[in-house]
Structure formats: C-alpha cells, structure tokens
Amino acid sequence: MALKSHYSDTPLLECGCDEVGRGCLAGPVCAAAVIFPYDYVNEEINDSKQLSAAKRDHLRQIIERDAIAFAVTEVSQSKIDEINILNASILCMNLAVEKLSIAPQFLLIDGNRFQDKWHIPYRCMVKGDATYLSIAAASILAKTYRDDLMIRLDAEYPMYDWKNNKGYPSPKHIAAVHQYGMCPYHRRSFHLKNQLSLEF
Numbered sequence: 001m002a003l004k005s006h007y008s009d010t011p012l013l014e015c016g017c018d019e020v021g022r023g024c025l026a027g028p029v030c031a032a033a034v035i036f037p038y039d040y041v042n043e044e045i046n047d048s049k050q051l052s053a054a055k056r057d058h059l060r061q062i063i064e065r066d067a068i069a070f071a072v073t074e075v076s077q078s079k080i081d082e083i084n085i086l087n088a089s090i091l092c093m094n095l096a097v098e099k100l101s102i103a104p105q106f107l108l109i110d111g112n113r114f115q116d117k118w119h120i121p122y123r124c125m126v127k128g129d130a131t132y133l134s135i136a137a138a139s140i141l142a143k144t145y146r147d148d149l150m151i152r153l154d155a156e157y158p159m160y161d162w163k164n165n166k167g168y169p170s171p172k173h174i175a176a177v178h179q180y181g182m183c184p185y186h187r188r189s190f191h192l193k194n195q196l197s198l199e200f
Contacts (some may be wrong), residue, residue, distance in 0.1 A: 036066065
C-alpha cells in the first residue's frame with residue numbers, strides 16, 4: 001500500500017522529520033527533514049527499516065531530486081552525552097528544519113515526543129515513517145547519511161566493525177569495546193538500557 005502524501009486537507013508545505021541512531025553505542029544521531037509537493041506520489045518510498053541498503057541508496061537520489069526542500073543534520077556523540085539521546089534527537093530534528101531552504105508550514109514528526117523550536121504547528125506520529133511519504137523519505141535520508149558516515153569512521157577504527165554494524169551494539173562491536181576500550185566516537189555516558197528508556 002502506498003504511503004500517504006499529506007496530512008492536512010488544506011495544501012500546505014508539510015515537512016516530514018525523522019532521526020536515526022538512537023540505539024547506537026558510537027557516532028552521532030542524524031536527522032532529516034523533507035518537503036514534497038502536496039500531492040506527491042511515489043510507491044517505492046517506505047520506512048527505511050523495510051528497505052535494503054541498495055534500495056535506500058537508489059531512493060535517496062530520487063528523494064533529493066523530487067523534494068521541494070530537504071536537509072540532513074547530525075548531533076555529536078559528545079552532545080548526546082551532555083543532554084541525553086532523547087533531547088539530542090529532538091535537537092537534531094529542529095536543526096534539520098532550520099537548515100531547510102524553505103520554511104515549512106506544518107511538521108510531521110516520527111515518534112511521540114517533540115519540542116518545536118520554531119513555533120511551527122506539528123503532529124507526532126508513532127510509526128509515522130510507515131504512514132507518510134515525507135517521514136519515510138526523511139528516514140531514508142537520515143539512514144543513508146549516517147551509514148555513509150559510519151563507514152568512513154570505520155576506516156579509522158576498523159576493530160569495531162562499524163562498516164557492518166553502523167555503531168549499533170552487535171556482538172563484534174561489544175567484544176571490541178571490551179578488548180580495545182572506547183574511542184573518541186563512542187558515547188561515553190551511553191548506558192544503553194537507561195538511554196533507550198528515554199525513547200520516543
């Protein structure tokens with residue numbers, strides 16, 4: 001089933017927002033914001049978690065071509081340590097909205113927690129990335145951007161296998177932390193169980 005192209009019955013510049021990397025032990029959290037034309041249709045776009053890496057890379061080019069505006073941002077591991085992962089995720093989405101070349105009139109936020117910095121009307125939606133095209137597109141941009149970043153960082157610290165686990169707590173990643181300790185890209189205060197209790 002194709003995802004919905006818009007939330008409002010009135011034509012607005014609706015912006016979908018999503019973030020990636022909440023459950024990682026290393027690297028930044030990344031967020032994207034995407035504005036499509038009001039009645040935009042694309043039956044290929046879906047929640048990034050439902051797509052292969054090759055499909056995400058293919059769709060990234062289409063999204064960047066077809067969007068009225070898009071932006072991708074990151075918040076560093078040190079900032080995550082300072083303000084916690086929930087606040088870092090919300091900050092990252094606000095930064096993505098700020099970076100857009102056109103100001104949106106309405107925000108569609110994946111999840112159930114948000115604090116709008118720009119006084120733009122918004123709606124939070126659990127599983128929004130499986131419901132609305134703009135949120136799904138944002139999830140794809142954030143995911144591909146962050147994956148590319150973690151692959152580049154893997155060249156510096158190959159022992160953690162980031163090219164495969166992208167900073168998530170895979171058995172190989174956890175074993176490497178025990179063997180080699182943390183590197184500068186690890187979230188120093190990131191106790192996974194406690195941090196994930198702050199999730200959306």
